[in-house]
Amino acid sequence: MDEQTHEHVRELIASVPAGRVATYGDIAALAGLSTPRLVGRVLKEDGFDLPWHRILPATGVPAAHLRTEQLERLRAEGVLAEGSRVDMRRYRWQP
DNA sequence: CGAATGACGTCTA
DNA sequence: GTAGACGCCATTC
Structure with missing residues (x-):
């Protein structure tokens, strides 16, 4: 994974406002990644x-x-x- | 150096 | 609601 993409992912995550949420897939799509799992990896390593x-x-x-x-x-x-599930339709952040 | 493994997911049936 | 396939890449063997 190159540095630029890595930073891009970090920027996108940092741009999500408090009180809103985004999915791994959202971030991956915005960052141009081929798979959402890379987002999870960035978070784990450098999040x-x-x-x-x-x-x-x-x-x-x-x-x-x-x-x-x-x-x-x-x-x-x-x-x-609601229990363990967040209502994505309600809190999902849309640019 | 090549192969196997793990990982904070998503989509379709 | 569950089940399986697909996918990428850093790390480890």
């Missing part, structure tokens, strides 16, 4: 200083190891979850 909690899977249910903390952070921003 500690980004609002990673605003990035969710298309289903609205975060992966198990993140579920608790992510939903809690979102709730603090006003993004409410």
